Amino acid sequence: MTRVLILGIDSAEPLQIESWIKELPTMRQLYETYYRRVQSTVPPITIPAWLTAFSGLNPGYFGLYDLRYRVPGTYTDYRLYSYRVVEHIDFIWNRASKRGLKTVLCFVPGTYPPPRIRGYVVADFFTPDTSSDFTWPRELKEEVLNVVGGEDQYIIDVYDYRRIEPRKLYRKLIEKIEHDFKILKYLLRTKDWDLAICVLMSVDRAQHTLWKYFDREHPRYVEDPELKYGLLNLYKKIDEELSNLVTQLPRDTVVIVMSDHGAKRMYARINVNEVLIQERFLKLKEKPSKPMTLKQLDEKKLIDWERTIAWSWGAYVGQVWINLEGREPKGVVKRSEYEDICRQVADALSKVRDPNGRKLNNVVHYKWNAYTGPKTTYMPDITLYFDNLHYGANEMVGFNTVYSLETAKGPDDSNHGEYAIFMCSEKPPQEVGKLEDVEKILEQILELQPP
Numbered sequence: 523m524t525r526v527l528i529l530g531i532d533s534a535e536p537l538q539i540e541s542w543i544k545e546l547p548t549m550r551q552l553y554e555t556y557y558r559r560v561q562s563t564v565p566p567i568t569i570p571a572w573l574t575a576f577s578g579l580n581p582g583y584f585g586l587y588d589l590r591y592r593v594p595g596t597y598t599d600y601r602l603y604s605y606r607v608v609e610h611i612d613f614i615w616n617r618a619s620k621r622g623l624k625t626v627l628c629f630v631p632g633t634y635p636p637p638r639i640r641g642y643v644v645a646d647f648f649t650p651d652t653s654s655d656f657t658w659p660r661e662l663k664e665e666v667l668n669v670v671g672g673e674d675q676y677i678i679d680v681y682d683y684r685r686i687e688p689r690k691l692y693r694k695l696i697e698k699i700e701h702d703f704k705i706l707k708y709l710l711r712t713k714d715w716d717l718a719i720c721v722l723m724s725v726d727r728a729q730h731t732l733w734k735y736f737d738r739e740h741p742r743y744v745e746d747p748e749l750k751y752g753l754l755n756l757y758k759k760i761d762e763e764l765s766n767l768v769t770q771l772p773r774d775t776v777v778i779v780m781s782d783h784g785a786k787r788m789y790a791r792i793n794v795n796e797v798l799i800q801e802r803f804l805k806l807k808e809k810p811s812k813p814m815t816l817k818q819l820d821e822k823k824l825i826d827w828e829r830t831i832a833w834s835w836g837a838y839v840g841q842v843w844i845n846l847e848g849r850e851p852k853g854v855v856k857r858s859e860y861e862d863i864c865r866q867v868a869d870a871l872s873k874v875r876d877p878n879g880r881k882l883n884n885v886v887h888y889k890w891n892a893y894t895g896p897k898t899t900y901m902p903d904i905t906l907y908f909d910n911l912h913y914g915a916n917e918m919v920g921f922n923t924v925y926s927l928e929t930a931k932g933p934d935d936s937n938h939g940e941y942a943i944f945m946c947s948e949k950p951p952q953e954v955g956k957l958e959d960v961e962k963i964l965e966q967i968l969e970l971q972p973p
């Protein structure tokens with residue numbers, strides 16, 4: 523019986539891995555055996571991407587496009603993701619459980635509250651605090667806290683990573699990698715398992731702040747002799763820890779290193795709702811006196827929904843909804859006009875240029891092409907990758923400009939990229955071209971029945 527260990531590096535970008543692989547000897551062994559750039563989901567965002575990889579299902583099955591999702595029947599109310607939203611889905615860990623196999627899930631995005639699987643779970647960064655039940659079984663929590671030296675030493679996430687002083691952030695992220703491997707090694711050494719999945723968030727957290735120190739083409743590039751190697755050193759640290767871990771694994775273990783999406787330098791964000799206002803698709807009753815989120819505008823009753831055709835959410839990509847009759851509380855767009863209006867709105871947004879008037883490589887994904895599954899109806903009608911993701915998005919209104927560097931979340935050096943990485947210690951039974959393929963590979967290696 524073959525076992526599988528997946529080490530997920532959230533946000534690991536193919537171009538970075540490819541240029542740094544010579545300095546990562548453990549990953550290099552996998553890379554030289556089997557490596558592919560893998561198409562991420564639309565949108566290339568953590569929650570839908572990992573859930574797709576481990577279920578083989580399009581995000582239209584979950585109705586998820588971000589860490590939050592809009593409450594149906596409202597314009598701006600949202601809920602934060604929880605595993606409860608997807609617990610009916612047949613993830614690889616459920617399929618493995620049904621076949622009597624044991625799974626270890628360690629920090630896998632989307633696993634809070636922890637699924638009650640045959641095996642062991644330490645939940646992800648959605649864990650609210652250490653007093654919560656973030657492990658499965660519950661008793662595991664005590665063991666996990668002991669491994670890191672007590673409750674006050676347990677690190678759920680490195681918070682506010684967009685604003686921490688960069689050197690301090692770098693040190694915290696190195697610490698977090700050590701912390702995560704301590705727990706992973708402990709679980710793999712002391713528990714019985716067939717499939718183990720661990721996802722590290724440190725590279726993702728680093729990229730939003732440390733990208734400008736190594737990328738000379740970054741518009742805010744900073745020459746810094748130490749931080750220049752910040753991101754590379756995080757990868758080296760992961761490689762070193764992985765090398766150490768691999769020596770402890772049973773010989774029959776297949777090792778996979780993969781990501782959920784990539785990353786690329788971000789020039790600025792497009793204030794999508796400002797563009798929609800200029801193009802007369804979004805109507806305000808009154809302009810706000812300072813920048814506000816859509817929800818704040820709505821609470822102040824500043825949005826004229828009866829005359830609004832489209833509005834947008836999103837920080838990495840533009841997520842646009844059409845004010846559709848019968849679906850939205852004050853819908854004005856008729857079903858018969860829906861696709862036509864989608865195209866008009868997408869065309870208007872695609873014409874956005876850079877601050878110097880240069881053309882951007884804007885990419886449009888329509889809902890009817892991007893999604894399948896029972897919850898497709900909840901997905902944004904249009905998803906826009908501004909300059910193919912070199913520009914992010916921003917929903918706030920009141921800047922009086924189409925471009926901004928900061929959002930409510932803070933400044934940001936990098937956006938997500940549309941490709942992820944996949945490397946494996948042996949040639950997989952079939953090609954991996956997109957995230958959906960990962961689940962099929964795992965089923966075959968673990969010899970599970972097809973669904």
Ligand SMILES: [Zn+2]
Nearest residue numbers: 532533568782
């Ligand atoms: Zn991610």
